[in-house]
Amino acid sequence: xxxxxxxxxxxxxxxxxxxxxxxxxxxxxxxxxxxxxxxxxxxxxxxxxxxxxxxxxxxxxxxxxxxxxxxxxxxxxxxxxxxxxxxxxxxxxxxxxxxxxxxxxxxxxxxxxxxxxxxxxxxxxxxxxxxxxxxxxxxxxxxxxxxxxxxxxxxxxxxxxxxxxxxxxxxxxxxxxxxxxxxxxxxxxxxxxxxxxxxxxxxxxxxxxxxxxxxxxxxxxxxxxxxxxxxxxxxxxxxxxxxxxxxxxxxxxxxxxxxxxxxxxxxxxxxxxxxxxxxxxxxxxxxxxxxxxxxxxx
Amino acid sequence: xxxxxxxxxxxxxxxxxxxxxxxxxxxxxxxxxxxxxxxxxxxxxxxxxxxxxxxxxxxxxxxxxxxxxxxxxxxxxxxxxxxxxxxxxxxxxxxxxxxxxxxxxxxxxxxxxxxxxxxxxxxxxxxxxxxxxxxxxxxxxxxxxxxxxxxxxxxxxxxxxxxxxxxxxxxxxxxxxxxxxxxxxxxxxxxxxxxxxxxxxxxxxxxxxxxxxxxxxxxxxxxxxxxxxxxxxxxxxxxxxxxxxxxxxxxxxxxxxxxxxxxxxxxxxxxxxxxxxxxxxxxxxxxxxxxxxxxxxxxxxxxxxxxxxxxxxxxxxxxxx
Amino acid sequence: xxxxxxxxxxxxxxxxxxxxxxxxxxxxxxxxxxxxxxxxxxxxxxxxxxxxxxxxxxxxxxxxxxxxxxxxxxxxxxxxxxxxxxxxxxxxxxxxxxxxxxxxxxxxxxxxxxxxxxxxxxxxxxxxxxxxxxxxxxxxxxxxxxxxxxxxxxxxxxxxxxxxxxxxxxxxxxxxxxxxxxxxxxxxxxxxxxxxxxxxxxxxxxxxxxxxxxxxxxxxxxxxxxxxxxxxxxxxxxxxxxxxxxxxxxxxxxxxxxxxxxxxxxxxxxxxxxxxxxxxxxxxxxxxxxxxxxxxxxxxxxxxxxxxxxxxxxxxxxxxxxxxxxxxxxxx
Numbered sequence: 001x002x003x004x005x006x007x008x009x010x011x012x013x014x015x016x017x018x019x020x021x022x023x024x025x026x027x028x029x030x031x032x033x034x035x036x037x038x039x040x041x042x043x044x045x046x047x048x049x050x051x052x053x054x055x056x057x058x059x060x061x062x063x064x065x066x067x068x069x070x071x072x073x074x075x076x077x078x079x080x081x082x083x084x085x086x087x088x089x090x091x092x093x094x095x096x097x098x099x100x101x102x103x104x105x106x107x108x109x110x111x112x113x114x115x116x117x118x119x120x121x122x123x124x125x126x127x128x129x130x131x132x133x134x135x136x137x138x139x140x141x142x143x144x145x146x147x148x149x150x151x152x153x154x155x156x157x158x159x160x161x162x163x164x165x166x167x168x169x170x171x172x173x174x175x176x177x178x179x180x181x182x183x184x185x186x187x188x189x190x191x192x193x194x195x196x197x198x199x200x201x202x203x204x205x206x207x208x209x210x211x212x213x214x215x216x217x218x219x220x221x222x223x224x225x226x227x228x229x230x231x232x233x234x235x236x237x238x239x240x241x242x243x244x245x246x247x248x249x250x251x252x253x254x255x256x257x258x259x260x261x262x263x264x265x266x267x268x269x270x271x272x273x274x275x276x277x278x279x280x281x282x283x284x285x286x287x288x289x290x291x292x293x294x295x296x297x298x
Numbered sequence: 299x300x301x302x303x304x305x306x307x308x309x310x311x312x313x314x315x316x317x318x319x320x321x322x323x324x325x326x327x328x329x330x331x332x333x334x335x336x337x338x339x340x341x342x343x344x345x346x347x348x349x350x351x352x353x354x355x356x357x358x359x360x361x362x363x364x365x366x367x368x369x370x371x372x373x374x375x376x377x378x379x380x381x382x383x384x385x386x387x388x389x390x391x392x393x394x395x396x397x398x399x400x401x402x403x404x405x406x407x408x409x410x411x412x413x414x415x416x417x418x419x420x421x422x423x424x425x426x427x428x429x430x431x432x433x434x435x436x437x438x439x440x441x442x443x444x445x446x447x448x449x450x451x452x453x454x455x456x457x458x459x460x461x462x463x464x465x466x467x468x469x470x471x472x473x474x475x476x477x478x479x480x481x482x483x484x485x486x487x488x489x490x491x492x493x494x495x496x497x498x499x500x501x502x503x504x505x506x507x508x509x510x511x512x513x514x515x516x517x518x519x520x521x522x523x524x525x526x527x528x529x530x531x532x533x534x535x536x537x538x539x540x541x542x543x544x545x546x547x548x549x550x551x552x553x554x555x556x557x558x559x560x561x562x563x564x565x566x567x568x569x570x571x572x573x574x575x576x577x578x579x580x581x582x583x584x585x586x587x588x589x590x591x592x593x594x595x596x597x598x599x600x601x602x603x604x605x606x607x608x609x610x611x612x613x614x615x616x617x618x619x
Numbered sequence: 620x621x622x623x624x625x626x627x628x629x630x631x632x633x634x635x636x637x638x639x640x641x642x643x644x645x646x647x648x649x650x651x652x653x654x655x656x657x658x659x660x661x662x663x664x665x666x667x668x669x670x671x672x673x674x675x676x677x678x679x680x681x682x683x684x685x686x687x688x689x690x691x692x693x694x695x696x697x698x699x700x701x702x703x704x705x706x707x708x709x710x711x712x713x714x715x716x717x718x719x720x721x722x723x724x725x726x727x728x729x730x731x732x733x734x735x736x737x738x739x740x741x742x743x744x745x746x747x748x749x750x751x752x753x754x755x756x757x758x759x760x761x762x763x764x765x766x767x768x769x770x771x772x773x774x775x776x777x778x779x780x781x782x783x784x785x786x787x788x789x790x791x792x793x794x795x796x797x798x799x800x801x802x803x804x805x806x807x808x809x810x811x812x813x814x815x816x817x818x819x820x821x822x823x824x825x826x827x828x829x830x831x832x833x834x835x836x837x838x839x840x841x842x843x844x845x846x847x848x849x850x851x852x853x854x855x856x857x858x859x860x861x862x863x864x865x866x867x868x869x870x871x872x873x874x875x876x877x878x879x880x881x882x883x884x885x886x887x888x889x890x891x892x893x894x895x896x897x898x899x900x901x902x903x904x905x906x907x908x909x910x911x912x913x914x915x916x917x918x919x920x921x922x923x924x925x926x927x928x929x930x931x932x933x934x935x936x937x938x939x940x941x942x943x944x945x946x947x948x949x950x951x
Contacts, residue, residue, distance in 0.1 A: 126633070133634045133929055135883035137890075138921045139641055145909055145917050146649035183400040184410065186360065191414030192387050205404040224771060228891055231773065232909050246777070250895075255785050255792070263781055271770050278769030 028283020034276035038088060045085035053079035054086040054240045065261050072261035075252045080265045083240045088269055090153045090241040094226045097157025099219030102164025103211060109165060110172030111199050114180055128166040136163040137228050144234035152236045160222045168214045175210055179203045213284035220277035227270060242266050300334030301371055301389050301472035303357070308366035310352050324352040326529045327366065332505035334472050339499055339506040341520035343513055343552070348526040350509045354477040357507055358392055388418040391471035395478035397458035401450035408446045411465040420469065434464035438494050456487040463494050470502060477509045492519045513556050517541055525549050528582035530597065535607035545609040548583045589613060624937065631933050638925040642918045643695050656912060704919035709911040715919035718904060723923065725795055726900030729816055730889045733823035740824065741831025742874055746867050748832065749839030761832055768829030773891035776822035780895060783818060790818045793897030819896040823889060834877045838870035872942055879935040886928050
């Protein structure tokens with residue numbers, strides 16, 4: 001009885017604690033709210049709206065918003081509400097694939113560099129620095145233009161993933177180097193733990209907020225890159241991602257013909273995605289790098 | 299069985315940065331033997347940069363010497379097989395300086411200790427390990443009910459450091475490396491913690507390397523003193539010998555800088571030379587030494603002043619046998 | 620110091636070499652013959668391309684497709700070292716290097732001006748917002764610019780094009796200057812140039828002010844807590860003098876380092892802005908080449924952009940220690 005009561009009390013403290021924390025970290029609060037809104041739009045939209053209308057020739061052509069098509073339709077006969085629902089999902093999927101793989105590989109590479117030290121570390125550091133100097137989008141343009149016509153949202157995600165691990169690797173290496181000398185890691189070694197176990201058991205849990213921040217940042221970067229490629233016409237030709245919608249809109253002269261709804265839909269959706277990710281990143285940064293916190297408070 | 303840790307002619311050089319930075323010699327050939335048959339507390343005294351922490355790392359097997367060997371029960375650490383390494387790991391434990399970061403903030407305070415006790419076979423399971431740890435807590439004056447099961451941030455610095463000592467006791471090591479164990483603890487608790495270390499020597503037969511910059515606490519607990527300056531052992535002896543009549547000019551400076559509670563004892567008589575330029579070879583102290591002469595360009599060998607006492611300074615020579 | 624500079628140069632060489640190798644390898648992995656594709660495309664349109672035989676010949680000679688891969692690779696690197704980027708497929712017999720030479724000044728002009736303006740405006744805004752006694756307005760508008768900085772330049776550009784060029788017709792809808800006008804050094808033509816550059820430049824500026832402001836603000840907050848500022852205040856210095864000579868001056872130099880780090884982002888962002896505005900720089904050349912499958916021009920643009928970014932970063936890296944005694948000490 002009392003146990004349950006106590007536990008309930010703890011939950012309540014947890015909730016108010018979170019609420020109080022969010023009040024102090026408004027960018028995280030707004031970012032999470034926006035992100036939740038987007039998820040709701042995707043999930044709710046998939047349930048409540050007929051997403052097959054995102055296919056070409058499934059709706060009347062180039063209509064402004066109406067009750068039947070709240071976001072209007074494009075010149076290919078796609079319903080833009082359906083396109084936004086599907087497109088947001090596809091764009092996030094690309095980001096998740098690239099960001100997820102990027103952080104996992106980056107963490108492995110970063111920990112390896114920090115733990116191996118010496119030549120291995122120097123080699124990894126040089127490689128990441130070299131790759132980071134070249135804007136990822138430029139490499140991706142070369143790859144994507146060579147694969148033009150054969151790209152799907154999945155291969156797009158994988159392609160970007162190949163260039164998403166460097167930034168996390170560098171950050172995680174720096175963090176691991178700090179943690180490697182931490183007295184509690186030394187104590188773990190004295191307690192008989194070895195490399196991998198120390199990384200997984202002693203370091204990783206303390207790096208979770210940091211990894212989270214890394215992931216969201218990588219996700220945002222990946223979406224940025226994918227939308228950029230798609231706007232150049234280098235995306236999946238038959239999947240209505242947000243970036244491809246921008247490309248089609250430009251190619252079919254929506255500007256000259258004054259189809260403002262076709263211009264507005266992908267731009268608004270993309271802005272919401274980018275702003276949400278930016279705010280969440282800024283908020284998580286405040287948790288992961290307490291030095292920053294002091295700066296803001298001071 | 300009594301274990302034996304031998305640090306033999308250990309030298310540690312940290313290479314400079316990739317493009318031709320100067321390398322730093324942290325230890326110039328240091329030897330120290332701890333024999334389990336005669337447990338003792340050896341204080342290693344020196345200022346920051348003296349190499350005392352490097353020595354602690356090497357004694358713990360966390361860092362490898364550039365030259366010289368560390369032997370445990372006669373086997374060099376570098377040549378140990380898996381079993382030997384585990385035995386060494388178990389037998390040589392540590393209390394570190396910073397009680398605040400010695401505990402993983404993600405886990406409850408007993409996490410690392412219980413894991414180690416089970417891993418080294420000192421307890422059959424976690425429950426047994428916990429009770430061993432609880433006993434050790436009581437031995438250092440901590441109430442296990444108030445301490446175990448809490449997160450590090452819920453304990454004070456003094457509680458945490460005593461818990462570190464309790465962990466060390468529970469591990470029943472042969473050698474304990476205490477690296478500045480009381481420098482970050484409230485003055486009121488220092489004596490207690492040092493007393494627990496002395497108790498480990500007396501009751502468990504643990505040999506202790508007590509690394510410190512503080513001569514007074516070394517004087518209180520140590521059986522033997524090693525004074526380090528920039529990686530060189532400049533003087534060794536019993537605390538009585540060294541503190542009553544410091545032989546090396548650096549030790550004299552150290553002793554003179556201690557604000558002794560005796561008001562009659564004057565303070566700061568030794569003339570101080572402002573930090574001289576670091577010297578490449580020869581006696582490292584000669585830039586700051588009031589007695590420096592041309593002969594100091596070469597580091598003299600140790601002069602044996604008594605069976606327990608050595609000093610490396612041109613002012614002293616071994617008496618003829 | 621010299622070793623550090625040598626290290627940076629080695630880095631530059633590595634970067635360019637890696638970019639070149641990607642450029643060489645990826646198309647070969649994809650196993651495409653761009654010239655044959657172009658031929659098929661032209662044939663499908665029922666047209667004929669003058670000099671096509673010549674092009675095929677030069678293409679095969681250039682790549683020596685019968686030679687082993689490593690010989691092709693070395694030959695390619697040799698050509699690159701002489702800035703020989705081959706011929707454009709879609710604009711044969713124009714050389715890629717010449718196309719790029721025509722486009723590059725536009726990009727550098729647009730990007731350079733826009734970045735300098737954004738840097739200046741953003742830094743001042745951030746400095747004012749970070750200074751305790753700065754105007755409240757600065758603190759009020761800062762969040763808006765920060766949120767804007769999350770949005771890529773070209774999306775801002777798309778909105779601007781639609782609103783200011785197509786709807787309000789205040790600005791031209793694209794291009795670098797009015798077609799048909801004679802590129803001469805007259806007031807009218809210069810005004811025409813500026814008129815075309817304004818909207819793209821503005822979209823870059825608007826979307827990057829927040830970035831500079833944020834970096835500058837945190838720097839100022841740190842500096843305001845420093846003892847030397849407190850000391851200057853105690854000495855009786857106040858107001859603007861304290862703000863400029865103690866605050867801004869010390870906070871500004873790290874901003875240059877921030878510029879070096881953000882360069883890649885700025886350049887790729889600008890590439891896409893040019894595409895939106897049809898601005899005749901490298902970005903637009905890239906976009907057009909992608910549309911026409913003009914692979915040699917694509918690879919040429921990419922290598923030149925990589926080179927530009929890497930060289931600028933190197934220069935910034937070398938300049939900062941000259942300006943900033945703190946960095947000088949770190950470097951030595």
